[in-house]
Amino acid sequence: MIDPPDGGNAITPHAGGNAIDPHAGVLAIDTHVDIPWPPGPSPFEDGPRNVDFPKLRKGRVGAVCFVAYIPQGQRDAAGYAKAVTRTREMLFEINAMGTQDDKGGVVAPSADGIEAAFKAGRIAVIPAIENGYGIGLDLANLDEFAGLGVRYVTLTHNGHNQIGDAAVPLRVLGDEDTRYGGLSDFGQEVVARMNQLGVLVDISHSAKSTMLQAVERSKVPVLATHSCARTLCEHKRNLDDEQLDALKTSGGLVQVTMVSSFLKSKARTEQVSVKDIVDHIDYITNRIGIDHVGFGSDFDGGGGVRDFITAAQAPRLTAELHSRGYGHEEIAKIWGGNVLRLLRRAEAYAAMQNKPFVAPQHMP
Numbered sequence: 001m002i003d004p005p006d007g008g009n010a011i012t013p014h015a016g017g018n019a020i021d022p023h024a025g026v027l028a029i030d031t032h033v034d035i036p037w038p039p040g041p042s043p044f045e046d047g048p049r050n051v052d053f054p055k056l057r058k059g060r061v062g063a064v065c066f067v068a069y070i071p072q073g074q075r076d077a078a079g080y081a082k083a084v085t086r087t088r089e090m091l092f093e094i095n096a097m098g099t100q101d102d103k104g105g106v107v108a109p110s111a112d113g114i115e116a117a118f119k120a121g122r123i124a125v126i127p128a129i130e131n132g133y134g135i136g137l138d139l140a141n142l143d144e145f146a147g148l149g150v151r152y153v154t155l156t157h158n159g160h161n162q163i164g165d166a167a168v169p170l171r172v173l174g175d176e177d178t179r180y181g182g183l184s185d186f187g188q189e190v191v192a193r194m195n196q197l198g199v200l201v202d203i204s205h206s207a208k209s210t211m212l213q214a215v216e217r218s219k220v221p222v223l224a225t226h227s228c229a230r231t232l233c234e235h236k237r238n239l240d241d242e243q244l245d246a247l248k249t250s251g252g253l254v255q256v257t258m259v260s261s262f263l264k265s266k267a268r269t270e271q272v273s274v275k276d277i278v279d280h281i282d283y284i285t286n287r288i289g290i291d292h293v294g295f296g297s298d299f300d301g302g303g304g305v306r307d308f309i310t311a312a313q314a315p316r317l318t319a320e321l322h323s324r325g326y327g328h329e330e331i332a333k334i335w336g337g338n339v340l341r342l343l344r345r346a347e348a349y350a351a352m353q354n355k356p357f358v359a360p361q362h363m364p
Contacts, residue, residue: 029336034301059314063124072159087134198350226257255296
């Protein structure tokens with residue numbers, strides 16, 4: 001496959017896509033990228049990571065949600081203390097990706113900030129947390145992490161935590177199929193506080209019961225930052241039609257991911273392609289509408305298909321969307337517009353509850 005032309009050393013906005021280069025002018029936001037931990041290869045050099053700044057520039061990806069992934073551990077004082085410490089340190093690492101020079105990006109936790117970075121030719125870095133286990137049992141930790149720019153928290157990972165039931169229980173931690181029947185009492189407090197802080201609720205990895213209760217309780221539409229359609233691929237991590245319909249009704253969003261086994265049952269990376277990603281986008285668009293679908297790669301955390309294995313190849317996804325008849329406006333919604341809409345909803349609700357939303361400025 002021939003890649004559309006890359007954007008050189010900067011993210012350069014253009015007037016709009018065309019048949020030759022449908023990626024032109026698109027603010028592409030990848031809503032889920034892991035970072036190595038302990039810290040590994042530099043994000044500022046073109047190295048072994050699926051995502052680093054040279055690859056982002058080549059692929060003209062304008063913004064990335066870099067996540068502090070916290071593996072599920074024991075639900076006890078020692079486990080929570082370790083998880084909170086790791087979360088804080090990883091968020092410091094993500095914030096350090098914002099640099100004064102052009103080697104890195106700009107930490108941009110607000111929708112306006114993301115758009116401003118794009119217009120300036122800089123890559124927006126959006127901090128996030130994968131697994132609410134990392135906030136422990138103290139909502140003050142959530143406040144602190146929001147101050148470090150966190151714009152979403154994935155409620156659970158694999159294994160039930162203090163917030164709610166996960167889609168995939170961990171028997172090694174003693175998990176039964178369910179622990180709370182959805183959100184815990186503390187989990188309901190977490191969702192409410194996230195709303196007040198302008199932090200989006202991510203229901204990827206959550207059990208269906210947890211997801212539906214989060215949709216019901218959240219005052220802001222929720223999203224799945226890296227999930228697929230269960231009708232096309234039977235996997236506990238994917239969303240069934242009832243869950244998709246609930247996202248539509250609430251104004252929420254599902255970001256199609258590219259973990260091979262979420263796209264096709266038991267598939268390996270080399271057995272799936274951008275066509276499979278767009279099959280899931282097509283299905284979700286046809287069922288709940290173009291305003292409720294986007295993209296989150298899960299790069300450096302298991303995501304990747306044979307013809308889209310690094311951020312440098314992002315225009316290949318755009319080209320496949322274009323070949324299926326998606327126009328520039330629709331492609332812009334899928335790649336980033338829908339996420340910006342949700343961020344602004346979260347910011348507006350936070351402003352109503354407290355004082356006008358101010359993007360965090362803290363830099364460790």
